[in-house]
Structures are given as C-alpha cells and as structure tokens.
Amino acid sequence: MTEEVRILAATCTGHYLFPEESWGRGLSWNPDAIVAQGTTSDCGPSYLGLDAPYRGYAGIVHGLRTIILSAKRKGIPFILSTGTPGGGNRQLERSLGWVDEIAKEANVRLRIAVIPGELDKEYLKQKIRTGSKIRRLIDTSGLPEYLSEEDIDKSERIAAQMGPEPIMEALDLDVDGVITGRALDVGLHMALPLKRGLDKALAAHMAKTIECGGLVLEPMIFDSVFAVLRKDHFLVRPTSPSAKCTTVSVVSHSFYERADPNREENPGGVLDISDAKYEQYDEQTVKVSGSRWIPRPYTLKVEGVRLAGYRTIAICGIRDERMISCIDSFLEDTRRYTEEKLRPLKPNEDYTLIFRAYGKNGVLGEAEPIKQTKSHELGLIIEGVATEEAVADDVCEAAEYFVLHMPYPGRLSTAANVACPYSPMEYGMGPVYVYHIWHLLELDDPCEPFKIEVREFPRGK
Amino acid sequence: MKLSELAKVLRSKNAGPFLTTLDILFDADEPYQRVRDSGVLTKEYIAKLYGIRPEEVLGIYSVDAARGIKITIPKPVGMACGDPEGRDLFGAQQHIPLLDIEVP
Numbered sequence: 001m002t003e004e005v006r007i008l009a010a011t012c013t014g015h016y017l018f019p020e021e022s023w024g025r026g027l028s029w030n031p032d033a034i035v036a037q038g039t040t041s042d043c044g045p046s047y048l049g050l051d052a053p054y055r056g057y058a059g060i061v062h063g064l065r066t067i068i069l070s071a072k073r074k075g076i077p078f079i080l081s082t083g084t085p086g087g088g089n090r091q092l093e094r095s096l097g098w099v100d101e102i103a104k105e106a107n108v109r110l111r112i113a114v115i116p117g118e119l120d121k122e123y124l125k126q127k128i129r130t131g132s133k134i135r136r137l138i139d140t141s142g143l144p145e146y147l148s149e150e151d152i153d154k155s156e157r158i159a160a161q162m163g164p165e166p167i168m169e170a171l172d173l174d175v176d177g178v179i180t181g182r183a184l185d186v187g188l189h190m191a192l193p194l195k196r197g198l199d200k201a202l203a204a205h206m207a208k209t210i211e212c213g214g215l216v217l218e219p220m221i222f223d224s225v226f227a228v229l230r231k232d233h234f235l236v237r238p239t240s241p242s243a244k245c246t247t248v249s250v251v252s253h254s255f256y257e258r259a260d261p262n263r264e265e266n267p268g269g270v271l272d273i274s275d276a277k278y279e280q281y282d283e284q285t286v287k288v289s290g291s292r293w294i295p296r297p298y299t300l301k302v303e304g305v306r307l308a309g310y311r312t313i314a315i316c317g318i319r320d321e322r323m324i325s326c327i328d329s330f331l332e333d334t335r336r337y338t339e340e341k342l343r344p345l346k347p348n349e350d351y352t353l354i355f356r357a358y359g360k361n362g363v364l365g366e367a368e369p370i371k372q373t374k375s376h377e378l379g380l381i382i383e384g385v386a387t388e389e390a391v392a393d394d395v396c397e398a399a400e401y402f403v404l405h406m407p408y409p410g411r412l413s414t415a416a417n418v419a420c421p422y423s424p425m426e427y428g429m430g431p432v433y434v435y436h437i438w439h440l441l442e443l444d445d446p447c448e449p450f451k452i453e454v455r456e457f458p459r460g461k
Numbered sequence: 462m463k464l465s466e467l468a469k470v471l472r473s474k475n476a477g478p479f480l481t482t483l484d485i486l487f488d489a490d491e492p493y494q495r496v497r498d499s500g501v502l503t504k505e506y507i508a509k510l511y512g513i514r515p516e517e518v519l520g521i522y523s524v525d526a527a528r529g530i531k532i533t534i535p536k537p538v539g540m541a542c543g544d545p546e547g548r549d550l551f552g553a554q555q556h557i558p559l560l561d562i563e564v565p
Contacts, residue, residue, distance in 0.1 A: 041477075041478065041542075042475065042542075042551060043550065044478070044542050044543030044550050045542070045543040046543055137477070138477065138479040138480065138535075140535060140538070140541070141538055142479065142538065142539075142541050142544075143479075247526070248486075248488075248527065248528065251524065251526045251527035251529070252470070252484075252486050252527050252529055254524075254527070255482075255484045255486070255524075255527065255529055255531055256474070256484075257474050257475065257476055257482065258476055258482065258531075259476040259477070259480055259482055259519060259520070259533040260520060260522065260531075260533070261522050261524050261527070261529070261531045262522065262524065276526075278526060308544075308545055309545065311545065352545060352546065354545075354546055356548070362548070363548060363549065363554050363557075364548070364554070364557060365548055366512075367511070367512065367558065369557075369558070385546075432543075432545050433543065434541070434543060434545070435478050435479075435541060435542070435543065438477070438478065438479065
C-alpha cells in the first residue's frame with residue numbers, strides 16, 4: 001500500500017478559471033494525478049436526449065488543454081470525464097477532437113484510455129432477459145418501478161455513471177491519462193487511491209469533498225483544490241492563497257445537492273460520514289477522518305431519457321398597469337380563445353399551453369405566496385408543447401395572437417397589448433426530453449458494460 | 462424572529478432530477494441550536510408549506526458539526542428537472558417558502 005495519494009482537483013465543465021498562480025502552486029505540491037469532472041445531469045434530460053453541448057465551448061477546451069498538458073509535463077496521469085454536459089458518446093468524441101488539436105498544437109504525443117459512458121440498449125435488454133431486476137432509484141410516478149424492454153426501446157439515449165473500477169483498469173494500460181464519458185464524479189477521484197490500496201471510505205469522502213473543486217472553499221471560488229489522502233485521514237486545501245478550507249466549509253459541502261447529509265449511496269456501498277471528524281489542520285487546510293463504508297451489492301446508476309414532445313415559445317413584455325392588474329383573467333380568457341381556435345384538438349391531451357408570467361408567479365407558480373403582483377411590468381413566456389412540432393407551433397402562435405390583440409377591462413391601447421423584443425416572434429425550441437430511466441443495475445463485474453479503448457493523439461492521417 | 466434573519470445560508474437545489482433539498486446553514490451555535498430545538502421544522506409543517514403529505518417529506522436532518530439543517534422533499538409530479546411544465550431546472554428558488562418562517 002502507498003503511504004499517500006495526492007490529488008489536484010479541477011473541473012473541466014468549461015466554467016472554471018485556471019489562474020496561473022494557484023494552478024502553479026497546485027502543480028508544485030507534486031500531485032500524483034490531476035482529476036476533473038466534466039459531465040452532469042444537473043442541466044436536465046434534454047442535453048442527453050439531444051447529445052447536445054452547452055452552446056459555448058471555449059472554456060471546455062481551455063480546461064482540457066490546461067489539465068492534459070500540465071499532467072503530461074509532470075509525468076502524472078490525468079483522469080477526467082467529458083462529453084459535457086450529458087456525457088453522451090457524440091459529445092465525448094467532440095472533446096476528443098479538441099484533445100487531438102491540443103496534442104497537435106503542443107506537439108506532444110498522448111496515449112489515452114477512453115471509456116465511453118453510453119449503454120448499449122441491447123446489453124441492457126439482455127440483462128432483463130437473463131433475470132436482472134433494474135429498479136428505480138427514486139419512488140416517483142415519473143419512473144417505472146422496474147425497467148422493461150419497452151422502456152428501453154422508448155429511450156432516446158441511455159448513459160451510466162461508471163464507478164471507479166473501469167478507470168482503475170484503464171490506468172494499468174500504460175497511458176498518459178483516462179478520459180471517460182458519463183461517470184460518477186466521485187469515482188474519478190477514487191480510482192487512483194483505490195488502485196494504490198487506500199481506504200475506500202476515506203477515498204470516497206475525499207472524492208465527495210473535492211469533486212466540485214472550489215465549491216468547498218470559503219469564500220467559494222472557481223478554482224482548483226488539493227487533497228492528500230493517507231492511511232487514516234485526508235487533508236484538503238485550496239491552491240489559491242486567497243481562500244481557505246474551514247471545518248464548516250468542508251462539512252457544509254457534504255450538504256450540497258445531496259438528499260442525506262450523513263449517508264450517500266455509492267456503487268458497492270454506502271458512505272457514512274455521520275461520525276466523521278473535521279479538524280482545522282492549518283489556516284487553509286482541514287483534516288478529515290472517521291468516515292465509514294458499509295458494503296452493499298454493486299449497483300450502477302443508469303440514466304435514460306425519452307422524447308416528450310416539441311416546444312415552441314414566444315416572449316413578450318407587459319408594461320401597462322391596467323393590463324397587469326387583470327393579468328389572471330386576461331390569461332384565462334386567452335387560454336379559452338386559444339382552445340376554441342384549436343378545436344378539435346384537446347388541451348392537455350393533444351397539447352399543453354403554458355403561460356409563465358415573470359414578475360407575477362413565473363418562478364413559484366401556484367405556490368407563490370404573493371398573489372397580487374406589485375411589479376410595474378411583467379415578462380410573459382407563451383409556450384406550446386405537443387407531440388407534433390407543427391401543433392406546438394400552432395398553439396404558441398394562436399395564443400400569442402390573442403395575447404397581442406384581445407381586449408381587457410379599461411384598455412386604452414387598442415392597437416396591441418404587449419412589447420415583443422424579437423422578430424421572428426416564435427422560437428422553435430425543438431424536442432423536449434424527460435428522464436424516464438433513473439435506475440440501478442446490479443452487477444457482479446463493475447466493468448462489464450464498459451469498453452476501454454486506448455487511443456493515440458495526434459491521430460494518424 | 463424569521464428564519465432568514467437567523468440563517469447564514471438558506472438555499473435549495475436538486476438532489477437528482479426528482480428531489481429538492483433545502484439547506485439551512487448557520488454561522489454560530491446559538492441561532493443553529495435555536496432553530497434546531499424550536500420544534501418548528503416538523504414534517505407536518507414542511508408538508509403544509511410545500512403542499513405535500515407529511516409522509517412524503519424524505520428527511521429532516523440536523524448536523525451539529527456543520528451547524529446545518531437539511532430537508533429533502535420530492536418535486537411535484539410533472540415538475541422534475543427538465544419536465545415540460547417545470548419552472549426551476551436546478552430547483553434553485555424553492556427555498557422561498559422557508560424565508561419567513563417564524564422561529565420562537
């Protein structure tokens with residue numbers, strides 16, 4: 001067993017800064033690996049459904065370049081997930097295209113283990129046929145209790161959050177680094193420590209602490225953090241001189257985006273941090289110990305999306321306070337007229353008409369406690385959703401016409417009711433996807449669904 | 462006193478696409494213990510505030526080391542992350558009903 005593993009943790013979602021000073025400090029502390037997460041389901045199912053990127057990508061390229069070239073120069077592995085944000089194979093390949101350019105520009109040769117994160121539908125169906133019960137992770141009517149072959153057929157794309165195991169295997173292939181598609185964020189950070197024989201509970205707790213980089217700092221900054229994992233504790237600190245880890249900042253981070261602050265289900269076990277001990281080690285560093293790992297059967301989280309329809313929207317602004325004062329009844333009237341016009345199509349069966357009145361209750365809807373808006377202007381989004389794109393267009397267009405021209409009590413401005421900022425006025429938002437697979441697949445071999453490919457960059461002609 | 466006057470951080474976020482988690486963090490023991498021990502944050506009260514049934518509240522946790530309280534609730538049906546009628550992709554504004562809770 002190694003005495004310690006030192007990790008420089010960044011992210012490569014495209015949003016982090018890599019200030020020279022702090023990045024240089026992090027590298028000077030002799031990390032054993034640079035680790036960065038770059039996939040997420042936070043931004044919703046449509047990214048996975050479309051296998052679409054964020055619109056901007058300069059930040060992702062900058063992150064990949066900084067991490068890969070720094071690691072190569074230090075002679076240490078990089079471990080990162082990309083295919084931002086959904087982790088689909090097409091986005092993974094897009095990132096690998098940038099890696100190729102980076103290798104060419106810098107004139108370096110890279111040997112990289114690539115592990116795609118999409119799951120083959122046939123593989124999953126075969127698991128069901130051979131008796132696997134793939135159960136939902138959350139009890140909600142939005143998810144089937146157990147996955148069926150039909151659910152899999154309905155899915156546009158299925159990805160899995162691979163654990164540390166395929167990455168551990170990939171690190172053995174004499175590579176400069178590992179690049180995965182969709183992966184469990186903590187798994188990326190756990191892979192090297194587990195390979196070196198360090199404690200699983202502490203490795204998972206360290207991973208959980210550093211997976212979002214600077215979010216664990218006080219003040220929170222968009223920068224990297226550094227962790228040292230030893231036999232019976234780990235240390236975590238910022239690379240920046242202008243932030244610190246405090247016991248409170250580190251413990252509070254265990255709250256972040258987690259249902260339970262004490263226990264976290266992971267592939268193959270539950271991380272229990274209810275008795276963990278946090279000490280201020282020096283001004284910027286916190287020492288953590290006492291985490292526990294409760295073994296469970298190995299499960300892989302599977303994420304899948306299906307097409308729910310198409311969306312068309314129009315955006316407009318209302319400034320006339322006479323109209324704002326009767327906005328509820330105005331929108332009810334508009335809805336009635338629109339439904340009348342669209343007959344024989346049936347509302348809530350053939351289409352959904354949605355009004356979002358920002359400045360009134362656009363954010364909280366019915367739960368908004370303030371019933372009478374005090375705003376002097378409202379932003380209105382008019383939205384049609386339907387199985388057929390042409391119907392979504394019709395819904396939006398019809399409702400928008402009535403919003404523009406329908407009378408209301410006390411109206412003075414009989415020419416038109418609202419200000420439209422854009423021409424064209426309607427925007428086709430394209431397909432809308434929803435999560436319908438958020439399930440756990442039990443596995444005897446955690447690597448079984450994943451294929452590791454060793455690729456060389458720059459690519460040959 | 463209102464909860465928003467006692468807390469240092471009062472935030473909401475998704476914990477996966479189907480759950481909303483509410484974090485109430487404090488910068489001193491006194492306000493933390495005051496809220497923790499007030500008996501105000503019960504499953505019944507949270508359920509009423511968010512229009513769900515008490516048994517649907519997944520958990521209310523106090524973590525002394527963090528001076529923090531966490532409440533996890535399901536998102537309403539049709540309001541999961543990315544659902545067509547959803548209003549809050551990240552669940553980032555669902556803390557609002559907590560702000561004005563009166564703490565004795």
